[in-house]
Amino acid sequence: MDALDGNVIGGLLIDVFGAEMTAAGSTCGTCGATRPVAELVVYRQAPGIVVRCRTCGNVVMVFVTRHGVTGIDLSGLASLSEPGSALSGGQDPGHGCLRTGTPK
Amino acid sequence: MERTAVRGRLTWQTAAVTSVTRETASVVTIQLDLPDWPGHRAGQHLEVRLTADDGYQAEREYSIASAPGEPLAITVERLEGGEVSPYLTEELRAGDELELRGPIGGYFVWEPGDGGPLLLLAGGSGVVPLRSILRHRHRAGSDVPAHLLYSARTWPDVIYCDELDKDYDHLQVSYTLTRSQPPGWTGYTGRINQALLAEVAWPAEARPLAYICGPTSFVETAAAELVGLGYPPEKVKTERFGATGGH
Numbered sequence: 001m002d003a004l005d006g007n008v009i010g011g012l013l014i015d016v017f018g019a020e021m022t023a024a025g026s027t028c029g030t031c032g033a034t035r036p037v038a039e040l041v042v043y044r045q046a047p048g049i050v051v052r053c054r055t056c057g058n059v060v061m062v063f064v065t066r067h068g069v070t071g072i073d074l075s076g077l078a079s080l081s082e083p084g085s086a087l088s089g090g091q092d093p094g095h096g097c098l099r100t101g102t103p104k
Numbered sequence: 105m106e107r108t109a110v111r112g113r114l115t116w117q118t119a120a121v122t123s124v125t126r127e128t129a130s131v132v133t134i135q136l137d138l139p140d141w142p143g144h145r146a147g148q149h150l151e152v153r154l155t156a157d158d159g160y161q162a163e164r165e166y167s168i169a170s171a172p173g174e175p176l177a178i179t180v181e182r183l184e185g186g187e188v189s190p191y192l193t194e195e196l197r198a199g200d201e202l203e204l205r206g207p208i209g210g211y212f213v214w215e216p217g218d219g220g221p222l223l224l225l226a227g228g229s230g231v232v233p234l235r236s237i238l239r240h241r242h243r244a245g246s247d248v249p250a251h252l253l254y255s256a257r258t259w260p261d262v263i264y265c266d267e268l269d270k271d272y273d274h275l276q277v278s279y280t281l282t283r284s285q286p287p288g289w290t291g292y293t294g295r296i297n298q299a300l301l302a303e304v305a306w307p308a309e310a311r312p313l314a315y316i317c318g319p320t321s322f323v324e325t326a327a328a329e330l331v332g333l334g335y336p337p338e339k340v341k342t343e344r345f346g347a348t349g350g351h
Contacts, residue, residue: 003320003344004346007344008165008344011151020208020209021210036211038343
């Protein structure tokens with residue numbers, strides 16, 4: 001299956017961040033490339049969702065949802081720029097675990 | 105209104121199917137009635153969820169085909185071996201219910217104030233969100249010129265054919281058929297490439313906005329070639345979906 005792009009995880013990102021994030025700016029923590037989240041490379045066939053930098057290919061975000069809880073790893077990102085979001089520019093995104101839905 | 109909604113929460117809602125219209129042998133447009141639909145922007149998508157009798161659930165994203173202000177509609181292509189699209193394209197009938205949530209997306213969207221000229225590149229059913237943009241442009245009375253280049257396998261695979269032919273002012277539509285062409289075909293043939301784009305795309309000096317939607321390989325070729333023609337990358341918006349081959 002081909003890689004998709006960040007548009008396809010728009011719904012998941014609303015679940016996780018509480019805001020529309022596909023138009024937010026991202027900065028790769030490895031190479032420093034900046035681009036809208038919508039233009040990142042997204043692989044969904046893995047057990048989770050893996051998001052990679054389109055410039056250097058390094059992993060910038062990973063989302064794994066199990067029993068209604070989404071674990072997120074944003075340690076490959078230097079920043080997300082959406083103003084007013086939980087993770088504004090300059091802050092270390094780090095790791096987190098958010099409850100995003102009703103356990104099935 | 106905004107204060108009554110839970111900010112940032114997408115909730116599943118049950119829509120009533122008001123009509124199912126066959127567009128091609130493998131594509132239908134599904135019109136939906138959803139009393140609490142908050143409205144959408146041209147180019148956005150939504151998620152559909154099907155639940156089997158045993159509780160198994162499958163979710164898929166579908167581009168919204170209608171313009172803001174029109175009754176909500178999605179256009180769905182049947183993917184062989186798919187979990188959701190065969191049901192939507194073959195089984196679903198007017199009067200049925202469909203679970204969905206949205207609208208989703210803030211990047212691959214166009215508003216009349218964004219201007220143009222618009223270069224819209226569609227690979228197969230990638231034409232769906234571009235149709236929403238064209239309808240929005242038409243309904244808003246925008247005179248932004250637009251050029252749609254639509255790549256399809258064969259002529260019978262072209263979606264919205266009559267509408268694209270008749271309904272829009274200041275729109276030029278070019279087709280390229282990649283697999284076979286009807287007798288007397290005068291349009292383009294073969295996959296999108298640099299020579300084709302150099303011929304049909306607005307020159308970069310016109311400061312066009314490009315929207316490309318289709319299978320991943322189509323989008324990546326088209327986007328790279330437009331940048332090669334001098335389009336600034338930030339003026340080339342892309343949306344990829346899983347390849348179905350042939351575009």
